[in-house]
Amino acid sequence: MREVAIVSFAQAPSVRRETERNEVEMLTPVIAEAIERSAISRKEIGFTISGSSDYLAGQPFSFVTALDAVGAWPPIRESHVEMDGAWALYEAWVRLQIGDVDSALVYAFGKSSPGDLGEVLALQLDPYYLAPLWPDPVSLAALQARALLESTGYTERDMAEVAARSRRDAQSNPNAQVASDFSVDDLLAEPYLVSPLRKHDCPPVSDSAAAVVLAAGDLARRVCERPAWVRGIDHRIDPHYPGVRNLAESPSAALAAREAGVGDAPVDVAEVHAPFSHQELILRDALGLDGRTAINPSGGALAANPVMAAGLIRIGEAARRIMEGNARRAVAHATSGPCLQQNLVCVLEGD
Template identity: 30%
Template structure:
């Protein structure tokens, strides 16, 4: 990338399992108002020029879900475009709006209320095709069950290690005032929690969550005016895998490796083990923390079990936010990771701050068993 794009402001709601008091409009307004005030801008030419939203019609039970929030995101007689995927994809797209030269200051606003529908499984079930995969009852949790078994076998990850991932997530979440699942658990608690999609236990699954996130992205020239501590997006990459689960190497990282390779190349990262100060992984299920670590090159392929055993997550400052295991709604998983990286790089991460953090990586995934992977490298 010749020019640079910065994130100048970030706001997140508290993540909770049932924010029934608010419509999605109220959730989004809470964070949009916050970032607007942080940069002191309204909407229009030379102010916020465009909005990229992130939501999903099925989660919102609403055709054109972004139509419901145009007023909240300043899109009355202004442009708004909705990314219907994990929020890290919305970052990817918002950056292109700025680098293209089309806009200088962009509002990114995402939301998801998993509590509104009867269950998130009923939404993700509908991602499967009507004749071959829906009839057998697949949903994203079932797909993850298949991936967990394949991955744990290939990388020697144990049930004990997964329990420790959850224990550690809760320890950090307790230091993150916005996290949903903050209650301490023990290894025994997690290992005693019932299986839901073997080998995934109830304790390994991110809690049902509601929340919204907003950010202000700006071109290099504008970013310097808008804030004192811009965080630069220096690398971006994403990649899809194929659809049918039987045709994917579920234990591997086909799409994530390519996404990471693209992002690292752009950012000039050559040795991810050594060159990243902060790592945020969208671990919807505990096994994904290790699997993604492999895909991001924090350890070698097949070494996830050994990496967990050797204290890799602590050594490489993985998920000090508590990660997605501490509870972000599905679409906000990757975007919350980007938000945490920004806070860390701004030195605003409170009790979970990584001292002197200079470079961070955030990962997000979309689709069954991480079919689409997104990687964002950020620096201060």
């Protein structure tokens, strides 16, 4: 495999409602910052790819409009996934394996505020059996949380501990949307939102954007002091219909982690895309992470969850810790679909 590394990362601070700027205007400074930090000129970037969803924007082909933020002239090599930007990064990594280009710009934008996110996400479900009932994502996650609590030793206290730690860690993340210092007992005294989930178990609705630059081999070494090398990356998918799955576990995340080589060496830091607190418990087990790994020091998706960008931000946050010299081996995870249906795992290492 060709060596490919993340050499820069930029993101917009997550906010509940960005009313002044549209998607392109949110992306422009983020892409400019990622390219500037990469020390690769805009015209030298060999491949450009984005992850986003027209359903969020309420606008057809919104990813084409977003190219206004890139400078796509002379005509560039470009692609798009109607997925979180983490999957765009996966495609860029595959593209770089071919060997004819040495760098790639990956960006994602998720502006959820124009529509009702719960209704939008209901439309990703089976159109005949599920979507007509408009199941909202919180209710589906609550089914999963109940299945986890009743079939394992995990408790609502374990979930509250995830939430308390995430939001405490988010206090040192300037891009986080929800940050606070609450005790677990305080959180457990709160009423249920959709039992067994309380408000703190659920992610905020976020508007944000993010961008990453990838570079191969010698180019990565030349432009970046400490490149975050992609040592393993894998994407696996569980069945679409939630009813046919055991919601209390994540076989696709476990398999992706094994294929990416998570367990081959100790993991300093993991950025896990768990929008709901109980999902971190499921994913820690699936990825085989234990107390030696710092999990979601950014605050994770409980602190900011811009749909379509939150997975790419996990990869960027994990890479940032390697590039800044605070970790040697990191794991990043992204999820998509209802109840952790799709999972992507990426292992990053410094030299």
